[in-house]
Amino acid sequence: MKNSPISARIIGLGAYTPAKVLTNADFEKMVDTSDEWIMSRTGIKRRHVVGDSGEAASDLAIAAARDAIAAAHISPEEIDLILIGTVTGDMKTPSTAVIVQKALGAMNAAAMDINAACVGFLYGLTTAKAFIESGMYKTVLVVGVEVLTSITNYQDRTTCVLFGDGAGAAILRREDTANTGILSAYIAADGSHTQLLYVTAGGSRQKVTVENMNNGSTGIYMNGSEIYKFAVRNMEDAAKRVIADAGIKPEDIDLVIPHQANIRIIDSLAKRLHVPDEKLFVNIQEYGNTSSASIGIAMVEAQQQGRMKKGDLVLLLSFGGGLVWGAILFRM
């Protein structure tokens, strides 16, 4: 149980997804796949994508952040730190975080990106908690944003049907009360599995060449079935750690929001953790896998649907390429 008299509390949430939608029927025209395969293996029906709208990661992040700032009833100048979880930022440099800082007018904030694949949002929340509890900062904006379609190989049916674009944002604020806000956070990594999910070209190891673009090396490669096995086991372990650390009973949790990557992963996890359907949040059918954006988008929808209310105990769980994984338990 946390004894610190300082808590990091989530005081505002926001989300944004692009208007254009790709359905399973659209993919049937693009690759050798079927609505039946996609639905039964993943649970995905639709995904929101930037398409040719010209939107980049910062545009999505700014829209989500503005909603979170409005919901938190703060002004952008009050933000001390901006953390953006993304692997698909606008540019290699500068960070997407500084582009967002300028657009929001959050000129008193330090700003940086976090690359932790699908767990970027939880890595961000955990970093925010640490900065707040150390006493260094009072108000932190955390965003998970991806334009995964910018690194998707639309000739690879094993990955292209999975991904969508979007952003989720949260404002965290210091509260001088023990045992509220984020009660426990756990983030982890195991770099011995880098070969399970990567983008070969576009970094300093292999530059972008015409050949790399033509052979798909600038798109995501993923060994889905191997990641699947780690995902369930590692999220279960992370959940048990934060529950034990916070000293709560598992049955006291009001809502579990897992990373939306695959309905079968979510169902196996829920079974292992004995989470009933009414305490499990799922929206993968509408958005597909939006990587670091998925949990923030789900939190906003859970709140809108009255499934995440003030005082509720909420468990967030995620995993992704790296491998990385983590869990956060908080009081809303």
Ligand code: UT7
């Ligand atoms: O967000 C974190 C990042 N990672 C993940 O979320 C990945 C987690 N893993 C998964 O979600 C699943 O492993 C997938 C959905 C990616 C794949 O499901 P699976 O049940 O593990 O399928 P599989 O990879 O074992 O493939 C089974 C078969 C293969 O055919 P053969 O070799 O059995 O003939 C694939 O070629 O399904 C085939 N297949 C497809 N068929 C139709 C793969 N993709 C498709 C497709 N349409 N889109």
